[in-house]
Amino acid sequence: MGRAPCCDKANVKRGPWSPEEDATLKSYVQTHGTGGNWIALPKKAGLRRCGKSCRLRWLNYLRPDIKHGGFTEEEDNLICTLFAQMGSRWSAIASQLPGRTDNDVKNHWNTKLKKKIMAAGELSLKTLITNNDPLIPSTDPTPLTQNSVFPSQTQNSLPPMLSILDASSVFNNNINEQNISFDQTNGLYGPQVMDVVSEIGASSSNNNNNPMMVASLSEEGSSVSDSSSIAMNNKGSVSQPQHASGESMEMMDYFGFGSPYELVNGLNCHYERVGEFPPSWYPEWVDFSHANIKPH
């Protein structure tokens, strides 16, 4: 038996709030408070809305201390710093930004900051490549070929880039060349927009202060992958799938987007809805050993 719905969906209004509804809710909350019960509030206030919807509207829009308008440079920097420290814990990040909501911060990250960071990272990569930087291996590690990752895909249908960046440097808009390692895929680093990204080896649990990130591709800025499909513990670590070789993947602690599972899904989302595959699925046919994924 499933959980009882929080409200009678057939009898509640959904969609955008009207100014009248806003006024009703605002007036009621300011006069009576929430009473500690959002579920009962809409009925008392005379609103045909779900309690959850009322709560969201109040917290994200109607609260008097909400700060509307664009984010400042300082706020951007703080969000990036906090994201680097705690990942996508938007409510925790938002709590450090007076007047901003978790929804605001999340949207701002997905639509602006993520791209900004990746643009900065990509620029640095291009510089290294243009300069024939000796740190970029030409034959080692063994190239991660399209066929090896997607045996059933044609050569032309796979996004051609997989690279590994240093997270701490990315967040400082300054790639640390010492920490870069590449997987050269058909010699293509590609101008495609990269979607961040996974951290490997850095988490609150292991205190690794030299995190490394994996940049992958997806078709759109938002929703790199369905993170909710990955079992996580309350510290934000993925459950531990086993590498095909039997090696534990504990090092692949979750941060932002990451694990090899998500990395592959980030690529794979060009073809299929993400989340279709259980974590136990990928070791069966993906050998990450050649992708040079390792903690620094």
Place this chain on the structure above:
DNA sequence: AACTAGTCCAACCGCACCGTT
């Protein structure tokens, strides 16, 4: 001017957690 693609953000959904019974 009309259409398309991309961007942004408000709102929704489902799940986990927690307090109460």
Place this chain on the structure above:
DNA sequence: TAACGGTGCGGTTGGACTAGT
């Protein structure tokens, strides 16, 4: 201790808006 109900959270969606062609 299990069941239940309310809340909070993160991920996702849909539609409005804008820019480009």
